[in-house]
Amino acid sequence: MKSDIDRLMAERNLDALIVFGGETPNAHRAYLTGGHEANATLFKKRGGPVAMLTNSMEVENARLSGLPVTTYNELNLHELWAQYAEDPDMLTVKSYERYFAHFGIVAGRVGVYGFGNLGGSWETLKLLSQHFPALEFVGESQDTLFDAAVATKDADEIRLLKDVGRRTNLVMQSVWDFIAAHRAEGNRVVKLNGEPLTIGDVKRFARGKLMEYDLEDPEGMIFAQGRDGGFPHSHGEDSEPLETGRAIVFDFFPRDMRTGYYHDMTRTWSIGHATPEVQKAYDEVMTAFNAAIAGIKVGERTKKLQEAVLDVLEEFGHPTSRSEPGTTVGYTHSLGHGLGLAIHERPSITHMRDKDAIEIGAVFTIEPGVYYPDRGFGIRIEDTVTIAEDGTVENLTPMHKELILPLRG
């Protein structure tokens, strides 16, 4: 959590850190500023506050973070813009000279974080490394300081995540009710006027409901029917009519519009009835899901959960990424992931990774599934859970897990 950052800097022998970035979304910056990014660059010395540097147009937004804010104007940057208008490299060097002086970064190891333009930052960091030999710029490709920090959430974050979960579940129940209010003609689900109900109609309804609950859908929900559901990341075709007796994978991962926190849940539905093949696979995935939930224990490696699921699904005869590495059918993916201000955070839950443990304050998904596009279906079930102070598992995804969605229209 945020209070771990100075410790995590010490572990990495970092004297300071900088979060770079431009206008594009920046999970590191969002995390440190409580969502008030204000297009700022962040500077932090170990033991000191996170300081924001931004332009005067963003200063009101930046101050909402509660962090100290400096503007380019206050550092008289416009002098440099005029002086070095023809020499962008020197403008960069002279600008950072002022930033480093202002924020007291004079020597040592400086952690490089943030999200943005990769080619630009590659050249900038080469330039800074050359002109400021007392500073060593250190990036992290994986298991970064931020990965470690966000792997556990503090009480404020848990409260926000629970609230996003509560609202997401209400919206998904509304989508169930919306579909259920229709009727079938043959195997087609139709509206009152006899026109087919399409995946686009359902997504539009879901987005409208999200909005009522101050949620947004920046990554685009998955609502994939039949063969499409057999590809874990296929989002479904808007123009496709809903049909009875086909498995629909509905993976829903909205974000709170104000705080930026995500929820993540998946249900698999079959309208009216399910084929025996789908029902059997569904029951097997549920068995795997329950095995994973039952296996959650503070202090254990997360990979134990994936191993439990692999054991169950292999026992049922499904190919898996352990029994057949690289398989595109059966159980092909990892079991889950942490989430917070990003949709994929630590901990990771895969048998390929031994580093992550189940910790108090972790918030993560459990999402086993099986995929058979050539047999025309995929199945996935996903809840988000957290580990309470006393080590118990709290499920943030209360919605029922009925497979068969009966039509009442």
Place this chain on the structure above:
Amino acid sequence: MKSDIDRLMAERNLDALIVFGGETPNAHRAYLTGGHEANATLFKKRGGPVAMLTNSMEVENARLSGLPVTTYNELNLHELWAQYAEDPDMLTVKSYERYFAHFGIVAGRVGVYGFGNLGGSWETLKLLSQHFPALEFVGESQDTLFDAAVATKDADEIRLLKDVGRRTNLVMQSVWDFIAAHRAEGNRVVKLNGEPLTIGDVKRFARGKLMEYDLEDPEGMIFAQGRDGGFPHSHGEDSEPLETGRAIVFDFFPRDMRTGYYHDMTRTWSIGHATPEVQKAYDEVMTAFNAAIAGIKVGERTKKLQEAVLDVLEEFGHPTSRSEPGTTVGYTHSLGHGLGLAIHERPSITHMRDKDAIEIGAVFTIEPGVYYPDRGFGIRIEDTVTIAEDGTVENLTPMHKELILPLRG
């Protein structure tokens, strides 16, 4: 436009380019894949196609781009994952060895593009530079290949941008009509039940309307009243009730949900009536706006437009970023920017920049404004325009520019 990319590579002496990236939005990747990013890394040799490398879960999405797709499985990457599980640096090197061999990148200058994790790519690029001495990795901090490419749009893109503009204008007119349907009690705008109409209510209405038109609002609209409107980037307070006689800056920049193209427009409204001070400033900004539009001429530097606006507003006595560099009141920002799949693209329209010209196929905003937070208001007016094949200016933002929004409720 996209057909310029080989020429732009030749100008930069690039033998190949790579667009790196992870899960975060990536304007370079979106541009080259027509929005079907599929979490891919892109490889392109000069004169060759853009090739996508992704995982098997994303392959269906990737193929929608029409580009050639390779999966990690096809390169037998899982062998490496097992072999180098304990040595992530060597895993990176060996993986790229396979990518470079597969895509035929063996020597020369390789342009580095894309958006993503800056610290990770800094370390990855240092590693690749060290292990592949025949390759020189070259980033661009500004005036990049992509900046140059997107500065003009081809006919398909113009068509999409016009369509987003048309729908955005319909939504903004609906917001005007929605507010107009209310009534005032004293200086408060109220609903039928007498409760105040808040900025949050208006934004919620606008988001609902956007959805009906398959538009989304990923960056969050600006609807800023009174003093808040005096800070160009303040987004407005949801809880604040609308009041008559106060300037409201409504800056609206939604994105098409399917294609990812943006529109950008701003209107300033004053409900019921306007104070003489606001009306005067509004008329002055309109004069500046019209001077800019009248000055648009193919082949001219864009800065001429900003200079025309600075001349007008300084003549009216407003401080500007030319007359008082660093000012936070008066006219404080640049005149406009290109837009497409990103909200800020080339050309830039500022007196600080001499490089950009007005070109056929350019799509850009014209958005003069004046800001006086201490006097309780800001004014901005913004349309998006394009330069047609015959050099004429086409305005993509047809909505009227009435300042006073009368209540009819």
